[in-house]
Amino acid sequence: MTRDTLALVLAGGKGKRLGSLTSDRVKPAVPFGGHFRIIDFALSNCVNSGIRRMGILTQYKAHSLIQHIQQGWGFLRAELGEFIELLPAQQRTGGGWYQGTADAVYQNTDIIRLHNPGYLLILGGDHVYKMDYGPMLAAHAGTNADVTVGCMRVPIEQASAFGIMEVDENLKIKRFQEKPTVCESIPGDPEHVLASMGIYVFRTEFLLSRLLVDGVNAESSHDFGHDILPQAVADSSVFAFPFRDLETGGDAYWRDVGDIDSYWQANMELVGLNPELNVYDQRWPILTWQPQAPPAKFVLDEPSRSGHAINSMVAGGCIVSGARILRSLLSSYVMVAEGSSIEDSVILTHVVIGRDVHVRRAVIETGCTLPDGMRIGYDAEADRARFEVSAGGIALVTPEMLGQSVHHVR
Numbered sequence: 001m002t003r004d005t006l007a008l009v010l011a012g013g014k015g016k017r018l019g020s021l022t023s024d025r026v027k028p029a030v031p032f033g034g035h036f037r038i039i040d041f042a043l044s045n046c047v048n049s050g051i052r053r054m055g056i057l058t059q060y061k062a063h064s065l066i067q068h069i070q071q072g073w074g075f076l077r078a079e080l081g082e083f084i085e086l087l088p089a090q091q092r093t094g095g096g097w098y099q100g101t102a103d104a105v106y107q108n109t110d111i112i113r114l115h116n117p118g119y120l121l122i123l124g125g126d127h128v129y130k131m132d133y134g135p136m137l138a139a140h141a142g143t144n145a146d147v148t149v150g151c152m153r154v155p156i157e158q159a160s161a162f163g164i165m166e167v168d169e170n171l172k173i174k175r176f177q178e179k180p181t182v183c184e185s186i187p188g189d190p191e192h193v194l195a196s197m198g199i200y201v202f203r204t205e206f207l208l209s210r211l212l213v214d215g216v217n218a219e220s221s222h223d224f225g226h227d228i229l230p231q232a233v234a235d236s237s238v239f240a241f242p243f244r245d246l247e248t249g250g251d252a253y254w255r256d257v258g259d260i261d262s263y264w265q266a267n268m269e270l271v272g273l274n275p276e277l278n279v280y281d282q283r284w285p286i287l288t289w290q291p292q293a294p295p296a297k298f299v300l301d302e303p304s305r306s307g308h309a310i311n312s313m314v315a316g317g318c319i320v321s322g323a324r325i326l327r328s329l330l331s332s333y334v335m336v337a338e339g340s341s342i343e344d345s346v347i348l349t350h351v352v353i354g355r356d357v358h359v360r361r362a363v364i365e366t367g368c369t370l371p372d373g374m375r376i377g378y379d380a381e382a383d384r385a386r387f388e389v390s391a392g393g394i395a396l397v398t399p400e401m402l403g404q405s406v407h408h409v410r
Helices: 017-023 039-050 061-073 099-106 109-115 134-142 156-161 203-213 225-237 259-272 380-386
Strands: 005-011 053-058 083-088 119-124 127-129 147-155 161-167 173-178 192-203 238-242 254-256 296-298 308-310 320-323 325-326 342-345 358-360 362-364 395-397
Touching: 005 039, 005 083, 005 099, 005 109, 005 395, 017 362, 039 053, 039 061, 039 119, 039 127, 053 061, 053 395, 061 083, 061 099, 099 109, 099 119, 099 147, 099 203, 099 225, 109 203, 119 134, 134 147, 134 395, 147 156, 147 225, 156 395, 173 225, 173 238, 192 225, 225 238, 225 342, 254 259, 259 362, 358 362
Parallel strands: 005 053, 005 119, 053 083, 147 238, 296 320, 308 325, 325 342, 342 358, 362 395
Antiparallel strands: 119 192, 127 254, 147 192, 161 173, 161 192
8 A cells, every 4th residue: 555655745834833943944844853854754754654655745935945855865766666756836727826735735636647646645744753654554445434534642621722533433533623622532531632633644536536626616725624624524434543652552752843832842852861752763764864974072171161961962063162061952063162051952053152152942043153152041031132032931043133144044
């Protein structure tokens, strides 16, 4: 089934809640975990699951995403029927750009038919998780479903933040609601509900027939969650597939890093002692492109000038000179000068941190230069006057906010 599946990764959204992190790049291209991009998780899941026919639907500020795919994902072999295609909005079915997630797929109907897959796997390109899609495809075939929806178990009090599936004892979906205030719990589990992960398996002909109808419906928002899925639940065979940890049987790791607080938190989870997301697992590698950088370097070993990192992740090309890194994540080519300290922070690539700089609970964007003596995360009022500060108190700093006009997105 994996060989007869075409995966379509939706990667065209603006990601406005990530603030200035997406002012020059689309959300799936946002760096994560030191040298990954968010989209690497969905693509790696496909490859590790045996799905090697993939299309990436792009639209908004896609240059850095396209560059990343070209640099890091060119290893698939066309002569073996493997490929990864970039599918920008091309006005193939009319004069407009992609109007919604369903419309993005609809506008590429002719390309889908060219590849002639038996199944379509629809994925978001902006979630962090590791998942074998094979069992979901097998469940789809086993139930003879028209649609199978990947779901996560969440506490019932959080239902209003998700698209919620109400199911029977066989996991057939009876009702789908976007962000309901009242809904049914999972049968036999009154404390939890099933929330959609935005992962769908369709029989190809079923989906294309529905998109044809939806595409000419002027009242539709042309969205999978708002339009295609509710209609399918009403008149077709739609099943839920709960995403579980295959080793423990418990709830699996899945994060929607949709705002600065969740993005910062997901990165911070990686530097913990035993993180739920194991990026060191060689049985399920997270593939990516990374620069050919030398190893990280820590210099100076004097009582007041010791270069060291504790409970942190430091990528190649970094030099920590007489500075202290604590519970933080440094991406490639970060330079930290003596007397400085970085705590509970995410530092993206090519950042230069001067002497006696102290940063706490912050995200520092690519290309920033923090001048000597700067303090971030110690005075909330001062931070709000200069930077973007999230609801959870995380400061987001970009070169523009520092008066540094040149901002090369990577």
